[in-house]
Amino acid sequence: MLKVDRISKSYRPKGWLNKAHRKQVLHAISFEWDRGECLGIIGESGSGKSTLGRLLLGIEKPDHGIIAWDGQPITDRNVRQGNISAVFQDYTSSINPFYTVRQAIMEPLKLAGGSPPSFMESYAGKLLQQVGMDESYLDKYPHKLSGGEAQRVCIARALSTGPACIVLDEAISSLDGSVQMQVLELLRNLSDSLGVGYIFITHDIAAAAYLCNRMMIIQDGRIVEMVETKQLKDVQSPYAKELLRKVMA
Ligand SMILES: Nc1ncnc2c1ncn2[C@@H]1O[C@H](COP(=O)(O)OP(=O)(O)OP(=O)(O)O)[C@@H](O)[C@H]1O
DSSP, X not given: OEEEEEEEEEEOOSSTTOOXXXXXXXXXXXXXXXXXXXXXXXXXXXXXHHHHHHHHTTSSOOSEEEEEETTEETTXXXXXXXXXXXXXXXXXXXXXXXXXXXXXXXXXXXXXXXXXXXHHHHHHHHHHHHTTOOGGXXXXXXGGSOHHHHHHHHHHHHHTTOOSEEEEEXXXXXXXXXXXXXXXXXXXXXXXXXXXXXXXXXXXXXXXXXXXSEEEEEETTEEEEEEEGGGXXXXXXXXXXXXXXXXXO
């Protein structure tokens, strides 16, 4: 289980001559994520969603507070490995252009070490099938893939280490409408078949409602509401009500 305990984060303003105070981006964020669950983190641009995502992945450290996986600090690479992985919005820069699909999918396992090459050969094909692509893609390079296919490859790569949790940061935002729906369906099916859970970071409350069982709504780096998706229409905070109103309009 992932436990986020009163984390805060600030940044120095950009430009090293800029003497303005550090900007507080996250304020005392606390929540828990349980195995198998899909938690949506919803907020408008600049609310701190991606910053929170980077902290959850241990890419950056909070100024204060602790993020722990089964009681161990997430900043420890060994704790993250095999437990938590990520899919980002920009699938084009997520895949090394000189890697084949096979190499891209196997990259995390190779970095982790310990898997024999013969296993990785057959495993790459299996992962590709799990995301709805056939093995003919294994030797293709990323520029030959559509956006939806490239994002499926990123999902296969995120699955390769058998994580319990995948952090999806605006993972469908760059895809066309119908492809977004296909990827959402794929994520739902993978959760049902493999038991993998998600932290789904998005500005798109409708997409989150489709995939997530619970939603955390953040505004200016603060949690304003934590709500079960089935109770979404009963949100209390004016900000969450306004977000919902925009979707309904
Ligand atoms: N490395 C950084 N250095 C300085 N400021 C940063 C840095 N990363 C984020 N910020 C600032 O933190 C605030 C929150 O950014 P963040 O990207 O987390 O928001 P977001 O909700 O994900 O927005 P978006 O959906 O537009 O990406 C913004 O004001 C941003 O400029």
